[in-house]
Structure formats: structure tokens, C-alpha cells
Amino acid sequence: MAEADPSVGKHGHVMTDRTEQWTEGQVVHDGLTIEPTDNVSDHAGEHDDERERGPGMLLARMAEAVYWAGRHLERAEGTARIVQVHADAHVDLPVGADVGWEPLLSIVGVDSEFSHRYASASTSTDARAAEEDVIEFLLHGEGNPSSILACLTNARENLRTSRPVVPREAWEACNNLWLTSNDHLAEADSREGRVRWLRRVIAGCQCIHGILLGTMSRDEAMSFLVLGQSLERADLTTRVLDVRSETLRGVGTDEPYDVVHWMAVLRSLAAYQPFRRAMPARPQGGSTLRFLLQDDRFPRAVNACLAEARTQLKVLPFSEDAQDACQTASMIVASASPARLVVDGLAAYLDELQQALAEVHRSVDTTFFRPTPSEWGQVSPVQ
Amino acid sequence: MLATDTPENDMPGLPYDASAHFDELIQPNGRPRPAAEVLWRHLSELGPAALAERQDAADREIRAIGITFTVYDGGVGVDRPWPFDIVPRIIAKTEWRAIEAGLVQRLVALNLFIDDCYHDQRAMSAGIVPSDLVTGSPNFRPECMGVNPPGGIWAHICGSDLVRDAQGNVLVLEDNLRVPSGVSYLLENRMVTKRVFPELFRHCSIEPVDPYIGRLANMLASVSPGTGDPTIVVLTPGIYNSAYFEHAFLAQQLGVELVEGSDLIVLDDDCVYARTIEGLARVDVIYRRVDDLYLDPDIFLPDSALGVPGLMRAWQAGRVALVNAPGAGLADDKKIYSYVPDLIRFFLEEEPLLDSIPTLRCSDPDSRAHVLANLPSLVVKPANESGGSGITVGSQASEGELAEVARRITEDPDRWVAQPIIDLSTAPTLCDGNVAPRHIDLRPFTLLGPEGAYVTRGGLTRVARREGSLVVNSSQGGGSKDTWIVDLEAEEAPQWPKPIPASVSTATS
Numbered sequence: 016m017a018e019a020d021p022s023v024g025k026h027g028h029v030m031t032d033r034t035e036q037w038t039e040g041q042v043v044h045d046g047l048t049i050e051p052t053d054n055v056s057d058h059a060g061e062h063d064d065e066r067e068r069g070p071g072m073l074l075a076r077m078a079e080a081v082y083w084a085g086r087h088l089e090r091a092e093g094t095a096r097i098v099q100v101h102a103d104a105h106v107d108l109p110v111g112a113d114v115g116w117e118p119l120l121s122i123v124g125v126d127s128e129f130s131h132r133y134a135s136a137s138t139s140t141d142a143r144a145a146e147e148d149v150i151e152f153l154l155h156g157e158g159n160p161s162s163i164l165a166c167l168t169n170a171r172e173n174l175r176t177s178r179p180v181v182p183r184e185a186w187e188a189c190n191n192l193w194l195t196s197n198d199h200l201a202e203a204d205s206r207e208g209r210v211r212w213l214r215r216v217i218a219g220c221q222c223i224h225g226i227l228l229g230t231m232s233r234d235e236a237m238s239f240l241v242l243g244q245s246l247e248r249a250d251l252t253t254r255v256l257d258v259r260s261e262t263l264r265g266v267g268t269d270e271p272y273d274v275v276h277w278m279a280v281l282r283s284l285a286a287y288q289p290f291r292r293a294m295p296a297r298p299q300g301g302s303t304l305r306f307l308l309q310d311d312r313f314p315r316a317v318n319a320c321l322a323e324a325r326t327q328l329k330v331l332p333f334s335e336d337a338q339d340a341c342q343t344a345s346m347i348v349a350s351a352s353p354a355r356l357v358v359d360g361l362a363a364y365l366d367e368l369q370q371a372l373a374e375v376h377r378s379v380d381t382t383f384f385r386p387t388p389s390e391w392g393q394v395s396p397v398q
Numbered sequence: 399m400l401a402t403d404t405p406e407n408d409m410p411g412l413p414y415d416a417s418a419h420f421d422e423l424i425q426p427n428g429r430p431r432p433a434a435e436v437l438w439r440h441l442s443e444l445g446p447a448a449l450a451e452r453q454d455a456a457d458r459e460i461r462a463i464g465i466t467f468t469v470y471d472g473g474v475g476v477d478r479p480w481p482f483d484i485v486p487r488i489i490a491k492t493e494w495r496a497i498e499a500g501l502v503q504r505l506v507a508l509n510l511f512i513d514d515c516y517h518d519q520r521a522m523s524a525g526i527v528p529s530d531l532v533t534g535s536p537n538f539r540p541e542c543m544g545v546n547p548p549g550g551i552w553a554h555i556c557g558s559d560l561v562r563d564a565q566g567n568v569l570v571l572e573d574n575l576r577v578p579s580g581v582s583y584l585l586e587n588r589m590v591t592k593r594v595f596p597e598l599f600r601h602c603s604i605e606p607v608d609p610y611i612g613r614l615a616n617m618l619a620s621v622s623p624g625t626g627d628p629t630i631v632v633l634t635p636g637i638y639n640s641a642y643f644e645h646a647f648l649a650q651q652l653g654v655e656l657v658e659g660s661d662l663i664v665l666d667d668d669c670v671y672a673r674t675i676e677g678l679a680r681v682d683v684i685y686r687r688v689d690d691l692y693l694d695p696d697i698f699l700p701d702s703a704l705g706v707p708g709l710m711r712a713w714q715a716g717r718v719a720l721v722n723a724p725g726a727g728l729a730d731d732k733k734i735y736s737y738v739p740d741l742i743r744f745f746l747e748e749e750p751l752l753d754s755i756p757t758l759r760c761s762d763p764d765s766r767a768h769v770l771a772n773l774p775s776l777v778v779k780p781a782n783e784s785g786g787s788g789i790t791v792g793s794q795a796s797e798g799e800l801a802e803v804a805r806r807i808t809e810d811p812d813r814w815v816a817q818p819i820i821d822l823s824t825a826p827t828l829c830d831g832n833v834a835p836r837h838i839d840l841r842p843f844t845l846l847g848p849e850g851a852y853v854t855r856g857g858l859t860r861v862a863r864r865e866g867s868l869v870v871n872s873s874q875g876g877g878s879k880d881t882w883i884v885d886l887e888a889e890e891a892p893q894w895p896k897p898i899p900a901s902v903s904t905a906t907s
Contacts, residue, residue, distance in 0.1 A: 074655050074661050077656075078675050175646070179654070190463070191462045383675045
């Protein structure tokens with residue numbers, strides 16, 4: 016369809032009769048020479064090929080949006096998996112042996128928000144009602160800033176802000192996931208529909224990650240996205256371990272339901288199969304802890320998350336402080352003795368580790384996202 | 399493609415009455431215009447039920463892609479899916495080439511006029527335009543006097559509003575030179591249409607719309623004050639602006655950063671810098687989608703948080719290019735509009751290639767008397783506003799509304815202009831499962847830089863979805879259509895390569 020015009024040079028710049036007439040007549044302002052449109056038709060591509068981009072520039076505001084998109088997508092997927100696995104494990108346990116639904120609230124860190132919203136329901140003795148309340152709250156509850164739907168909404172808003180630096184298909188997939196999750200909220204009320212709803216969220220998030228991995232340049236924006244994703248993963252893994260530490264302590268009791276608990280911990284982090292392949296022992300406290308903290312190949316193990324975060328930070332400018340914070344967290348992970356921690360001191364240890372992770376985030380935040388206005392002048396202009 | 403003589407066979411599934419107005423696709427005798435034949439045959443074969451299915455598919459697609467526009471209701475912005483009608487509007491390529499030439503001519507003249515207003519003011523001294531109309535315009539910026547933007551170009555991007563009257567003449571309704579929007583929807587409409595009617599693009603020779611982005615990138619680069627590879631940014635008021643979708647779309651398509659005022663700073667060297675993760679980076683060209691008055695709180699509205707303190711200083715010093723330049727809006731005033739044909743004659747010594755609509759300025763006592771006496775047959779518009787707000791179509795207004803308009807004109811005549819009501823052309827549009835005529839207009843976009851001009855192939859066709867309505871603005875319930883520039887000659891050519899006769903020597907060609 017694009018017509019080839021041999022009279023147009025490679026730069027598409029041709030002086031025509033009409034232009035000359037305008038300039039010769041002195042009626043046109045100096046320097047304003049116009050080519051009739053016919054002669055500048057669709058040769059834009061040739062120009063583009065010749066024009067090279069300098070080093071990419073990433074706005075601090077965009078970097079922050081991409082970072083948070085990575086975190087929120089990860090949190091949505093992680094929470095969905097934890098809820099789903101918990102529900103699966105729940106049906107395997109006899110009435111009375113299950114741990115109830117409250118641990119889910121602790122993992123996500125919204126206990127107080129929940130009790131604030133469901134103050135009257137907490138006295139209810141009806142276990143099923145409690146389940147429905149907790150699930151609803153975690154999936155899309157009002158007043159829960161970390162509900163799966165809230166995470167998807169935040170991820171979408173952040174991708175919307177950062178549309179210029181993320182692939183279009185990733186934005187479309189996220190928008191679509193947000194729309195369908197909203198459209199099917201009622202479905203999540205039943206146990207059966209809930210499975211579908213959660214699976215859709217998990218698959219949708221994985222789809223977005225797949226698009227990003229397959230189509231996004233490994234540029235600075237990608238680094239911030241992966242950075243957010245890695246830190247969120249590390250954080251989530253420590254939260255799961257923290258809340259499940261009571262269960263983890265059941266070393267050697269060898270009760271059949273212990274194994275159910277173990278498997279649930281691993282499965283809620285999609286770690287069961289990798290654990291089985293990597294660790295000779297069957298699941299028990301020490302080996303689970305070692306795997307989820309110190310493994311360097313499973314992408315949700317804290318050690319691997321921190322290594323990934325460090326890899327991303329290394330390519331970013333002025334990242335020394337954040338790299339140091341990462342290093343500190345890694346050393347805490349490396350120094351842990353899982354066998355001893357299972358017996359005692361796990362909660363305190365995980366507190367320390369979570370503090371260190373928070374420090375990494377703080378360092379990223381101050382370095383890249385919000386230097387105070389007074390620092391503006393101090394940064395030497397690049398280029 | 400079988401030729402048949404009977405109209406019934408031509409259109410098996412689509413009854414359509416095109417006799418009331420000038421219709422873009424269908425002639426009064428019920429037969430499609432030549433450029434629309436392939437399309438109309440295809441639509442007829444599909445029939446209303448299949449068309450409704452395609453419309454649903456398009457709506458779903460638009461929702462999933464997230465093509466939205468924001469409407470403000472009681473101060474709260476709500477994202478709505480972009481309203482889109484799947485039946486394309488068609489213009490023959492030969493006619494479009496003539497329109498393109500007219501649009502370029504007009505934009506060149508307007509730029510010469512703007513540059514003149516901020517320099518020698520020859521058009522005012524020669525009495526072509528009253529000087530108080532220019533210097534008294536709310537869009538005239540004294541800060542721009544004597545400034546020389548690259549190539550003398552102030553309005554680099556123009557979104558014109560074109561309409562067609564009952565006789566089939568194309569008329570310019572408005573020149574939008576400030577921050578005209580809509581081009582992203584033009585490009586997205588084409589993408590959706592390709593997904594909805596993929597089969598049609600094989601049978602029609604439709605000019606592609608995508609090259610606009612490349613032309614825009616080149617134009618922006620060409621006005622850079624620096625040498626070497628320019629850094630270009632799109633400046634948006636932010637995520638809550640009604641056109642944010644377009645700002646993000648353009649930045650993404652251009653591969654440049656989308657900045658807000660707070661991302662930029664002007665230092666003592668009068669250069670503009672963006673705050674990046676690597677520190678400050680020099681910015682050469684700002685495609686700004688922020689109105690003049692919000693650009694620089696040092697000069698204009700001091701409370702504006704959307705702008706950048708010192709930006710005007712940087713622009714005046716020639717350290718950054720602003721597209722469009724500040725002050726360009728003086729030429730899209732609806733009162734200036736009535737002088738554009740004279741400005742074309744004055745600056746270019748040419749006759750206007752495109753007609754304008756006769757415009758009565760209520761500031762003139764004779765005109766005002768005529769307007770007040772003929773309100774039911776006129777359109778009354780505020781002289782300085784955009785987006786279709788404040789417009790009263792006399793024939794569709796109640797007596798009470800007309801009385802109110804008359805009161806406002808008498809109170810403040812300078813603010814108002816009036817034009818005859820144009821019987822806008824129609825195009826077939828899906829309405830409640832049937833195809834019915836609805837009024838449309840067209841917004842093409844013209845680029846002008848020191849290296850040349852470019853007009854979008856077609857434009858954004860906007861459609862008034864209510865029967866008989868002439869209001870096409872999307873902010874007021876209007877819809878949109880894909881616009882096809884169809885090359886009839888290419889269509890008649892065979893679809894396969896012609897065998898070259900052995901006896902003909904290629905040297906003679």
C-alpha cells in the first residue's frame with residue numbers, strides 16, 4: 016500500500032514547485048518551507064532507523080510506579096495461592112484438628128483491619144461464617160488495603176501510570192485481569208466458585224509476568240519491576256514462615272496431620288515440588304526452613320530473592336546503599352541455623368530478617384524515588 | 399463480486415434510507431458511493447444480526463485493551479470505555495488529497511499570522527484583522543512578543559474540525575491549535591476495526607494511519623534547539639486529566655517519557671531538566687498537553703501545580719521547544735476564525751482551498767441584530783471555548799433556552815459568535831440492531847515543522863448517536879468511527895502481477 020516514490024530521497028526531503036513558489040514570492044516567513052503532503056508520505060520508517068536513541072532515561076516517578084506494580088502483582092498472586100492452599104488443606108483435616116482461618120489474616124498482616132471491620136462477627140461460634148468473612152475480606156473486603164482485588168487495582172493503576180515504559184500487552188493483560196476479577200466477584204462467594212476465581216488470579220498474574228519476561232527489554236524499568244517482585248516474594252515467604260512457626264516446631268512428632276501442615280506451608284509458596292527434588296529429607300521443620308530461607312535456586316526462597324534483587328541493583332546508578340542493605344539481609348539469611356531455629360527463637364529471627372528487608376525497601380525508596388527537593392541541585396546533571 | 403442491476407440484490411440484509419441528508423456512504427438512490435461499494439456489499443451480506451455480534455466483539459475489545467476517556471460528573475472523574483461504531487466512514491483518496499492540501503494551506507497561513515502577531519503585526523496594520531481582536535484576545539500572550547521558535551512555527555499540531563453540508567461541500571468548522579486531542583482514538587479505532595473486519599482489508603485499498611507516529615516523532619525532533627539526539631517528553635497534567643489515556647498512548651508510541659510538571663525543573667542555565675533515577679537529564683523538546691495558563695506558575699497562574707517554574711524563561715531563551723508554542727491559541731479563537739480566508743489571501747496570495755462557515759460576530763451591532771432576530775436558524779457559540787460546551791443549536795433549543803441565549807448575547811456581545819446551522823452529513827451507524835443515518839464530523843490532524851507538513855490519512859470521525867442530533871463531542875455522548883481513505887484506482891487494478899509480454903521492451907517505458 017505504501018507507494019514508492021523514486022523522486023523522494025532517503026530523507027524524504029524534496030523541494031517542490033509549490034515550495035519554491037512560496038519562498039520565491041517572499042510571502043512566506045523566512046525559514047518556513049513547506050512540502051506538500053504528497054511528497055512526504057509514509058517514509059517515516061526510514062527516518063526512524065537512522066535516528067539513534069541515547070542512553071535511556073527513566074523518570075523517578077515511573078521507576079516507583081513500575082516497582083510497585085511488581086510488588087502488587089506479586090502480592091496478589093501470593094495471597095491467592097496462600098488462600099487456595101489453605102482451603103485445600105482445610106478439607107484434609109478433621110474437624111477440630113484444623114487451625115482455622117485466622118492465620119491467613121496474620122500472613123497478609125491485616126488482623127487488626129479485619130477485627131475492626133468484623134467486630135460483631137468475631138464472637139460468632141459459627142465456624143463457616145468465620146470462613147466466609149475471612150475469605151471475603153482477603154479477596155475483596157472493604158477496608159483491606161491488601162486484599163487481592165486491592166492489589167490488582169493498585170497494580171493496574173501503577174501500570175497505567177507507567178504505560179510508556181511497559182509493553183502494551185502487559186497493561187492489557189493486567190487491565191483484563193482486573194476487569195474479569197471484578198466482574199466475577201459474586202462467584203467467589205461459593206467454595207467451588209472461589210477456586211475458579213483464585214486460579215484465574217494466579218494464572219492472570221503469571222500471564223503478565225510471562226509477557227514482561229518475553230517482551231520487555233532488560234532496561235532500568237525492568238530492573239525496578241523485578242526488584243519490587245523479588246522484595247515482595249522475600250517478604251511473603253518470611254510472613255508465611257512467621258505465622259506457621261508454631262506448626263514448624265512440631266519436630267519429630269510424626270503425626271499424620273503434621274505432614275499435611277508441612278505440605279501446606281510448602282504448597283502455599285509453590286515450593287512443594289522443588290523442595291522434593293532438592294531436598295533428600297521428607298518435609299519437616301528444619302529442612303523446610305532451610306529450603307525456604309537458604310536455597311539459592313528456588314525463586315521464592317529468601318536467599319534467591321535477595322540475590323535477584325542484588326543483581327538488579329547492580330545495574331542501577333547510585334545503588335550502593337541499597338546493595339549494602341541487601342547484603343546485610345543476605346548475611347542474616349546465611350547465618351541462620353535452621354535446625355536450631357525450629358526448636359527456639361524462630362519468631363525473633365524472622366522479625367530481624369523482616370526488619371532487614373524493610374531496610375532494603377527504605378533504601379530503594381530514598382535513593383531512587385524521593386530525594387528531597389534540596390538534593391535536586393546537588394545531583395550533577397547528566398548528559 | 400458479482401455485478402447486479404437490482405438494488406434489492408445489492409443489499410439483501412440492510413434497509414437504509416439515505417435521502418434526508420447528504421450521506422457519506424450511500425447515494426440518494428440507495429446505491430453505495432463508489433468508494434463504499436465493497437464495504438456496503440460486505441455489511442449487507444453479514445446482515446444486522448452478525449453486525450451486532452461484531453459490535454459486541456469490538457466493545458469487548460475496547461474494554462479489555464482499556465481504551466477509555468474520562469468524563470467528569472459532579473467533580474468526580476469516571477473512566478468510560480471509548481464509544482465506537484464499527485461501520486467505517488469512507489472518503490475517496492482523490493477527494494482526500496484535495497482536503498489535505500487545503501488543511502496544510504490553512505495551517506501555514508495560521509502560523510504566519512501567529513508569528514506576525516508576535517512580531518511586526520502586518521496583518522493588523524493592513525487592516526485585515528482588527529488589532530484589538532488580537533491583543534484583546536484571552537489567548538494572546540504578551541510574553542511571546544519577539545520570540546522566534548524554530549522555523550517560525552508556533553502551531554505544530556492542528557486538530558481541525560471538518561463538516562460536510564447538504565450539498566456535499568467540505569467546510570472547516572474549527573481550527574484547534576492549543577492542545578487538540580483525539581489522535582490516539584483515531585489510531586486505536588483502526589486497530590479495533592482490523593480485528594473486527596480483518597477480511598475487508600484484503601479487498602479494499604485503505605491507506606494506513608500508523609505512519610502518523612513516525613511523522614510526529616520526526617517533527618518533534620526537528621524543532622529541537624540542541625544538536626545531536628534530542629530528548630523529547632510528553633507533558634501531561636496527570637492521571638486525572640480527561641485525555642490522560644491519549645497522553646500515555648502517545649508517549650508509549652513515541653517511546654519517550656511521559657512527564658508531569660513536578661518531574662521537570664529549570665535551572666539557572668535556563669535549561670529544562672527531568673528528574674530521572676540517574677539525576678537530572680536535559681530535555682530538548684516538550685510535547686505539552688497542558689494549557690498555556692498552567693505551564694509556568696512564575697508567569698501565569700501562580701497556584702498551578704501542573705506547570706514548571708521558569709519554563710517560559712527557558713522557552714524564550716530558546717533552550718527548549720514547546721509544541722505547540724505558548725500563545726498559538728490566539729489563532730483558533732472563533733472570532734479570528736471568520737478572518738482566516740482573508741489571512742490566507744494576505745499571507746499566501748492564494749484563494750482558500752477549503753471553505754469556512756460564514757460567521758457573525760455579535761460584537762458588531764448589525765450582526766448582533768441579525769443574530770437576535772434569527773436565533774432559531776443559527777448556532778450560537780462562545781468565542782473562546784473548546785469542546786462543544788456552551789453551544790446552542792437554535793433549531794433544537796426551546797423558547798426558554800433561546801431567550802436565555804438572547805439575554806447572554808445582549809449582556810456580553812463580545813463573547814459570542816453565530817453561524818448558520820449546517821445540515822451535517824450522515825453515515826450508516828449501528829443503532830438498536832439496525833443501520834441508520836447519524837450525523838458526523840471529522841477531525842484530521844495536521845503536523846507542520848521546519849522540514850514539512852503531514853496530514854493524517856483521514857481523521858477521527860465523530861458521530862452523534864442520538865437521532866437528529868448534531869452534537870458529536872464524546873464528552874456529550876458522541877461516538878466515533880474508523881475513517882478509511884480508499885484508493886479506488888488501486889482497487890480496480892488486478893490483485894495479481896501482470897504477466898509481462900515478451901515482445902515489449904522495458905527500455906521504452
